[in-house]
Amino acid sequence: MGASKLQIHSKRLNDIALVAKVFAHPARVAILEYISKQKDCICSDIVDEIGLSQPTISQHLQVINKAGLLKGNFKGKSICYCINIKKFQEFQELFNSFFNKTKFNCC
Amino acid sequence: MGASKLQIHSKRLNDIALVAKVFAHPARVAILEYISKQKDCICSDIVDEIGLSQPTISQHLQVINKAGLLKGNFKGKSICYCINIKKFQEFQELFNSFFNKTKFNCC
DNA sequence: ATATATAATCGTAATATTGCAATATCAAAT
């Protein structure tokens, strides 16, 4: 097969997995960290910073964006990617609630 | 290509991505949750519970295990999978430190 | 209007992941 059997799981479990997928590639973690560190949201140099080609970075940005983690703004000539802190916080809470729930019982 | 270019990222970023990968499939999240809920660590019925074949579950368990999240114990005839709470806690802290660090700045 | 800079999309190749049937392994009980 190759495709995940999403139907058999609850929306909650699928959601957790979807969010985790965003962080499941080091380039995406690096991109998020880099964006957050840029005080003035300079953007196009993510490519130089990370060391992957422009199309590849663009692809990773799309994945991050589809999860709702980006806010694009215009600042002069170039697009400014920013982190959607509200969503980011939501994701942190989703993980923490899963971690906390799971941390009990067993052995 | 198809393979991630791991060399270009720091160990820390690769580690975060590796941990995230464990949670990046709903079956694995389901398995972790199910194991944690079983007070007496009954095990072999994960297969019945989740609805995937035994080899597939075994494969997912391996992924979880390689990350260090399982503690296998023997209890009567069947192996008892338990969550390695220490590692689990470590992972939670890794995520939280990343989330907290990233939550500042930008737009 | 044209040139320039920046980012997105397309097409494609390489690799990874997911899933299962068949088989093998291993431990406990008989």
Place this chain on the structure above:
DNA sequence: ATTTGATATTGCAATATTACGATTATATAT
């Protein structure tokens, strides 16, 4: 020693992901 029950491994097919070159779209400046 053999059977039995439970888990791991192997082999394979289908799909997804990662990466990049070439191209296209978009916006700003000239």
